[in-house]
Amino acid sequence: AQSVAQPEDQVNVAEGNPLTVKCTYSVSGNPYLFWYVQYPNRGLQFLLKYITGDNLVKGSYGFEAEFNKSQTSFHLKKPSALVSDSALYFCAVRAYTGTASKLTFGTGTRLQVTL
Amino acid sequence: EAQVTQNPRYLITVTGKKLTVTCSQNMNHEYMSWYRQDPGLGLRQIYYSMNVEVTDKGDVPEGYKVSRKEKRNFPLILESPSPNQTSLYFCASSLKRLVDDTEAFFGQGTRLTVV
Numbered sequence: 001a002q003s004v005a006q007p008e009d010q011v012n013v014a015e016g017n018p019l020t021v022k023c024t025y026s027v028s029g030n031p032y033l034f035w036y037v038q039y040p041n042r043g044l045q046f047l048l049k050y051i052t053g054d055n056l057v058k059g060s061y062g063f064e065a066e067f068n069k070s071q072t073s074f075h076l077k078k079p080s081a082l083v084s085d086s087a088l089y090f091c092a093v094r095a096y097t098g099t100a101s102k103l104t105f106g107t108g109t110r111l112q113v114t115l
Numbered sequence: 116e117a118q119v120t121q122n123p124r125y126l127i128t129v130t131g132k133k134l135t136v137t138c139s140q141n142m143n144h145e146y147m148s149w150y151r152q153d154p155g156l157g158l159r160q161i162y163y164s165m166n167v168e169v170t171d172k173g174d175v176p177e178g179y180k181v182s183r184k185e186k187r188n189f190p191l192i193l194e195s196p197s198p199n200q201t202s203l204y205f206c207a208s209s210l211k212r213l214v215d216d217t218e219a220f221f222g223q224g225t226r227l228t229v230v
Contacts, residue, residue, distance in 0.1 A: 009155075034218060043119070043205055043221035044158075090157065094217075102173075103148075103207075103219055107157035 002027040002095045006106035013081045013113050021076040021109045023091030031093050033074040034103070035065055038088040047089075050074060061085070081113045117142045121206050121222035128196055128229055136191045136225050138206030144220070145211035147189040148173065149181065151202040152224075158205065164189055165211060196229045203227075 003026045013019045025031055032051055036044040048059025055067045065076045074091060091106040119140045128134050140147065148163035150173075160173030164183040178200055180192040189208075193200060203226050207219040 006157075036221075041224075043223045044207075044219075046218040046220070049218055102160065102163075103209075104160075105150075105158040107155060 002093055002102070002104050004091050004093050004104055004106035006089075006091055006109045008109050009107075010110045010112060013111070015083050015113055015115050016080050019076075019078050019081045019085070019111065019113070021089050021091075021111060023074045023076065023106060024072050025074060025091070025093045026072065027093050027095045029095060031072075031074075031095065033065075033067065034092040034094065035059065035063070035074075035076050036090045036092060036105075038090065038108075040087075044090060047076070081111075083113050083115060086111055086113045117220065119206055119208055119220050119222040121204075121225050123225060124223065125226050126228070128227070130197055130229055131195050134193050134196060134227075136193075136204060136206075136227070138189045138191065138222060139187050140189075140206075140208040140220070141187065142208060142210075142220065143186065144208035145186070146217075147183070147206065147208045148219075149179070149189070149191045150205045150207065151175065152205060153202050161191070161204075193227075196227075198229045201227060201229050 005024045034049045035047040038044050050057045050067045058064045088108050090108050094103045122137045145166045149161040150158040152158050159175045162181040164170045206222040209219040210217045
């Protein structure tokens, strides 16, 4: 069975500092990895995805993520955090289960960026 | 504008009173699914549909029903709601392709309280 782990419930960063939100995964076969962001009272918004190719993936709002196959990780990063980046971030993996393609989410990490 | 629309956004109901949460997408997506979001548990899939008249159980289907009579609509039905179904619900849709690289689009969520 596929699974996603986000080990930190919350990450606190000062504005202007780099941020990292961690994600590790477990899946049979090739992983298709995603990051979503959820702002208060909103649905999830797609940020970026890794399918194949370059291990560093660039996405929306200046975010990027690094795929590391040996460590089965897909950490979300941003060189300089903004207060407006404060939100709930979800890592997800999509894989074919034999009967259907399933998207499995982690438990989420709340990012708090302060001045 | 491409979107997934859920209604209602907020609902308070009493135990045992049947309710339906509607979901509609305008992107001609084949794949639709319902999730519930609970603190510390992330998003868990309730039901999904690969296409019209094709539905299947996700990870937490007990107490829920769905139907997919039209491609654009995927309502979630609670025949006899109970307090443990108090949660934030999201509908999502995506293209169904041979490669599992498609991102999901999410509705804005329905906050359900069962008293």
